[in-house]
Amino acid sequence: MIRGLMSARRRALLLAAALLISAQPALAQVQLQGLGGRTDAADHAPFFAGALGIKISFIEIDLEGGRLHDVLPSSLLEDMYRLERERGLPLQVVARVPATYGAGSVRFLIPGGTIQPFVSAGFGVARLQPQINLVINGINFSDVLRDRIIDRQTSPMVLLGAGIRLDFHAVNIEGGYRYYAILSHVERTTDFSRDRALAMVQAVYGALAFRF
Numbered sequence: 001m002i003r004g005l006m007s008a009r010r011r012a013l014l015l016a017a018a019l020l021i022s023a024q025p026a027l028a029q030v031q032l033q034g035l036g037g038r039t040d041a042a043d044h045a046p047f048f049a050g051a052l053g054i055k056i057s058f059i060e061i062d063l064e065g066g067r068l069h070d071v072l073p074s075s076l077l078e079d080m081y082r083l084e085r086e087r088g089l090p091l092q093v094v095a096r097v098p099a100t101y102g103a104g105s106v107r108f109l110i111p112g113g114t115i116q117p118f119v120s121a122g123f124g125v126a127r128l129q130p131q132i133n134l135v136i137n138g139i140n141f142s143d144v145l146r147d148r149i150i151d152r153q154t155s156p157m158v159l160l161g162a163g164i165r166l167d168f169h170a171v172n173i174e175g176g177y178r179y180y181a182i183l184s185h186v187e188r189t190t191d192f193s194r195d196r197a198l199a200m201v202q203a204v205y206g207a208l209a210f211r212f
Contacts, residue, residue: 029055029211035066037178037205042095045070047203053107055211060107062122065100071128071182071199072097097199099182101126103159116167118176122159126182128152128199155184155199170211178203 035049049066072095105122129152163176182199 031055031172031209031211033207033209035205035207037203039068039070039201039203041070041201042072043070047205053209058109058111060109062105062107064105064122065102068099068101068180068201070096071099071180071201073199095132097128097130099126099128101157103157105159109165114167116165118163118165120161124157124159125154126157127154128182128184153184155182157182172209172211174207176205178205
């Protein structure tokens with residue numbers, strides 16, 4: 001009788017384990033998401049991205065690739081224009097630093113029906129491609145400025161975000177805030193003797209995702 005009870009218990013444990021294993025795929029949800037928004041870079045440039053995510057309970061893991069049309073700090077152009085005003089220099093400048101990036105991130109959602117607030121954090125790499133043209137008194141200083149401010153490079157990147165998702169099961173919509181910190185050397189002023197700083201960009205965005 002004892003052997004029979006042990007055998008029944010073993011069968012019950014095996015059945016529970018099998019049910020748990022078979023239920024795991026149903027708990028994981030895969031989604032494809034498109035994002036778009038604007039940054040606070042020098043010309044308030046747009047950014048676009050696509051992400052593939054796997055959601056398990058209240059945690060979502062995303063792999064994302066995108067393009068920031070400009071990560072040049074607005075303060076840099078402001079300093080150039082101030083220099084033009086103070087010294088009366090005939091300054092002509094066109095400066096833009098696009099960045100193509102790839103990142104992995106973890107998102108924590110607060111479950112609660114259709115409306116789900118979230119926070120996220122991630123890490124990746126960004127490829128910076130400066131497009132800078134500076135002319136003073138008819139002399140082109142673009143090469144000098146490009147070398148002193150930023151060069152073509154691939155740099156690590158940290159990504160932080162927060163927002164609200166409207167979850168309609170097969171489709172979800174979200175809006176939020178993003179903070180990009182690209183670990184490159186970008187001068188914030190035209191005083192080249194100062195320490196260099198990170199390229200930091202803030203953005204607001206909207207996104208649409210399809211779950212399958």
